Amino acid sequence: MTALLEVADVSKFFPVGGGPGGWARLKRRLTGGVQKLAKVHAVDGVSFIVREGETVGLVGESGCGKSTLVRALTRLIDVSDGSIKLGSREVSLKPARVFARDRDRANIQMVFQDAGESVNPRFTAFDAIADPLRRLRRLRGKPLRKRVETVASQCGLPLQLLTRFPHQLSGGQRARVGIARAIAVEPNLLVLDEPTAALDVSVQVVILQLLQRLKQELGMSYLFVSHDLSVVKLLCDRVLVMYLGKIVESGPTVEVFEHPLHPYTRALVAAAPRLDESANKNLRLTGEPRSPIDPDPNVCRFYGRCPRGTDACRTAMPELRAFGEHRVACHFAEEFLST
Amino acid sequence: MTSSLALSVEGLSVEFRTRSGIVRALEDVSFAVGKGETVALVGESGSGKSVTAYAVMGILDPAARIRAGRIMLGGLEMLSAKPSKLADVRGRDIAMIFQNPRSALNPIRPVGKQIGDVLLRHGKVSRRDASAEAVEMLRAVGITDPARRAKAYPFEMSGGMCQRVMIAIALSAKPSLLIADEPTTGLDVTTQAVIMDLIGDLAGKMGMATIFITHDLALAGQRSDRIIVMHAGHVVENAPTDQLFVHPRHPYTAELIAATPDSAQSLNELAAIPGALPDLRRSDLPPCRYSERCPRKLASCDQPLPRVFLGTSHLVACWNPLPDENSTKAAKVGAA
Numbered sequence: 001m002t003a004l005l006e007v008a009d010v011s012k013f014f015p016v017g018g019g020p021g022g023w024a025r026l027k028r029r030l031t032g033g034v035q036k037l038a039k040v041h042a043v044d045g046v047s048f049i050v051r052e053g054e055t056v057g058l059v060g061e062s063g064c065g066k067s068t069l070v071r072a073l074t075r076l077i078d079v080s081d082g083s084i085k086l087g088s089r090e091v092s093l094k095p096a097r098v099f100a101r102d103r104d105r106a107n108i109q110m111v112f113q114d115a116g117e118s119v120n121p122r123f124t125a126f127d128a129i130a131d132p133l134r135r136l137r138r139l140r141g142k143p144l145r146k147r148v149e150t151v152a153s154q155c156g157l158p159l160q161l162l163t164r165f166p167h168q169l170s171g172g173q174r175a176r177v178g179i180a181r182a183i184a185v186e187p188n189l190l191v192l193d194e195p196t197a198a199l200d201v202s203v204q205v206v207i208l209q210l211l212q213r214l215k216q217e218l219g220m221s222y223l224f225v226s227h228d229l230s231v232v233k234l235l236c237d238r239v240l241v242m243y244l245g246k247i248v249e250s251g252p253t254v255e256v257f258e259h260p261l262h263p264y265t266r267a268l269v270a271a272a273p274r275l276d277e278s279a280n281k282n283l284r285l286t287g288e289p290r291s292p293i294d295p296d297p298n299v300c301r302f303y304g305r306c307p308r309g310t311d312a313c314r315t316a317m318p319e320l321r322a323f324g325e326h327r328v329a330c331h332f333a334e335e336f337l338s339t
Numbered sequence: 340m341t342s343s344l345a346l347s348v349e350g351l352s353v354e355f356r357t358r359s360g361i362v363r364a365l366e367d368v369s370f371a372v373g374k375g376e377t378v379a380l381v382g383e384s385g386s387g388k389s390v391t392a393y394a395v396m397g398i399l400d401p402a403a404r405i406r407a408g409r410i411m412l413g414g415l416e417m418l419s420a421k422p423s424k425l426a427d428v429r430g431r432d433i434a435m436i437f438q439n440p441r442s443a444l445n446p447i448r449p450v451g452k453q454i455g456d457v458l459l460r461h462g463k464v465s466r467r468d469a470s471a472e473a474v475e476m477l478r479a480v481g482i483t484d485p486a487r488r489a490k491a492y493p494f495e496m497s498g499g500m501c502q503r504v505m506i507a508i509a510l511s512a513k514p515s516l517l518i519a520d521e522p523t524t525g526l527d528v529t530t531q532a533v534i535m536d537l538i539g540d541l542a543g544k545m546g547m548a549t550i551f552i553t554h555d556l557a558l559a560g561q562r563s564d565r566i567i568v569m570h571a572g573h574v575v576e577n578a579p580t581d582q583l584f585v586h587p588r589h590p591y592t593a594e595l596i597a598a599t600p601d602s603a604q605s606l607n608e609l610a611a612i613p614g615a616l617p618d619l620r621r622s623d624l625p626p627c628r629y630s631e632r633c634p635r636k637l638a639s640c641d642q643p644l645p646r647v648f649l650g651t652s653h654l655v656a657c658w659n660p661l662p663d664e665n666s667t668k669a670a671k672v673g674a675a
């Protein structure tokens with residue numbers, strides 16, 4: 001399998017204490033401009049690849065930079081540093097505003113968390129699905145109608161519902177509209193940001209199976225962002241674990257969840273409720289995450305919450321090291337290798 | 340018998356008057372919670388979990404009407420009690436943790452003051468001691484540097500910390516019954532585990548009964564003694580937690596378990612539940628509201644909903660519950 005998406009050293013920083021208003025502007029001028037402001041390191045030197053036809057999961061707690069990374073990859077925002085390659089084409093150079101009309105726009109599409117919120121409430125289901133086709137494919141009239149009806153039936157959306165507005169649809173139907181809109185322009189890479197978080201389990205199953213089927217039929221790759229480890233386990237071939245802007249562990253899903261090497265992943269796996277076992281109280285994370293504002297580059301991001309936390313963790317940032325397919329950023333990964 | 344129960348609900352029916360008709364949200368809901376027991380209410384959205392909790396708290400929407408039923412909290416009949424009596428009971432004997440702590444807390448009042456309000460209302464402390472006691476409560480729910488945090492506003496705290504403050508408010512008057520309505524929805528799994536540990540530990544320490552509302556079957560399984568499964572305003576099954584997973588007897592419970600992602604090895608093994616919740620505004624709702632989705636429907640399902648007791652503590656509302664041989668096989672797998 002060849003790499004479809006290659007992300008190399010991508011970073012996204014947000015300056016803090018900036019903002020609009022005369023006072024903030026004056027302060028900036030006196031202190032040396034935007035460059036001198038403290039920065040939130042939302043995404044900090046992230047590299048990974050997504051191969052053709054692969055489903056990659058992205059997990060991590062809220063505030064760890066998952067959404068920022070996803071928004072940078074889908075080119076809704078500009079990166080601060082690094083390169084994003086889709087196939088052989090570099091897509092990180094054009095500003096987001098220009099990229100919106102670029103021919104690569106159709107190749108990366110996104111399914112948002114809650115279709116009730118992310119679909120224009122004044123658009124009917126038809127208009128929502130037709131919108132990207134009008135803008136990116138310049139389809140009009142009969143061919144447009146035909147294409148919309150094709151994707152709607154691919155997504156199991158009854159055609160008589162196409163005239164309805166989002167509030168007239170059920171949660172599952174709205175999720176189908178969100179998916180149909182994203183696949184209408186035949187993307188190679190579909191980024192899904194918790195597509196089933198707002199759904200009940202009974203509906204979630206149907207949507208997950210729909211996604212699985214579409215992937216096989218259309219040969220897309222998925223980047224699947226989720227909180228729910230049991231869903232990631234079922235859907236994803238490989239998984240990336242993020243903590244405070246960095247990838248701390250990656251590898252084949254089964255291996256990462258069965259034999260987690262990073263202490264954060266171990267706590268995450270232990271905390272996820274399971275039907276077949278009672279709560280494991282030994283691995284609990286205490287305290288709050290470190291501040292993402294100008295973090296010390298020589299301190300492990302997990303230091304302070306990590307049950308281990310030695311002097312080495314305070315003086316050297318652990319690099320991602322490979323153990324076969326499995327990569328982990330921890331000085332003490334070897335200790336868990338055998339267990 | 341009454342003395343060993345923290346709460347008993349009998350034949351509770353609640354309806355909402357809306358512009359598009361009367362929604363029969365709860366129909367003949369009965370269950371009991373023993374002292375110190377943790378009971379989970381599970382079901383899909385729209386099944387009536389939260390309405391049940393709100394009815395018990397006496398904080399239903401004005402559009403709601405309680406058509407029938409009895410709610411006994413200790414020795415007090417809640418539905419006929421005077422509003423002033425209810426106001427005394429709420430917070431002191433029964434308390435609630437709401438789903439979204441950020442919107443449930445007062446955004447313009449420091450959290451320490453909000454805890455103090457509860458203490459003062461129920462006369463537990465003098466005005467002078469209230470703030471010190473509030474700091475103690477914050478310490479008890481595991482907030483570091485509680486004296487400084489007591490002066491903070493909700494927006495200055497993370498979601499997990501706000502939820503801890505909610506817990507502190509709910510527990511400050513040491514109630515005998517705590518209702519937690521999806522207390523960890525919207526929190527990370529790692530935070531969820533810590534918060535659930537905290538509720539469990541404090542409830543155990545204070546001998547408090549807990550009703551824990553969730554849609555996450557796996558979480559309910561880990562954290563409760565007994566599970567009550569609701570569907571479209573009915574209690575369909577009520578069983579001890581370990582029995583419910585190994586011996587689900589109501590077809591809906593079995594399908595709910597089969598739809599939980601954790602129960603399967605691959606996506607194809609997961610089974611969707613066919614159909615959807617019936618429209619509760621319909622006037623021709625069948626006696627069993629699951630019958631239109633049910634794979635085991637019989638002709639006898641048109642009769643009024645039964646309450647079948649299997650053993651002493653397992654109740655199922657079904658004319659054709661799943662047979663036992665099915666579950667003995669599952670029990671063997673569970674034991675192996």
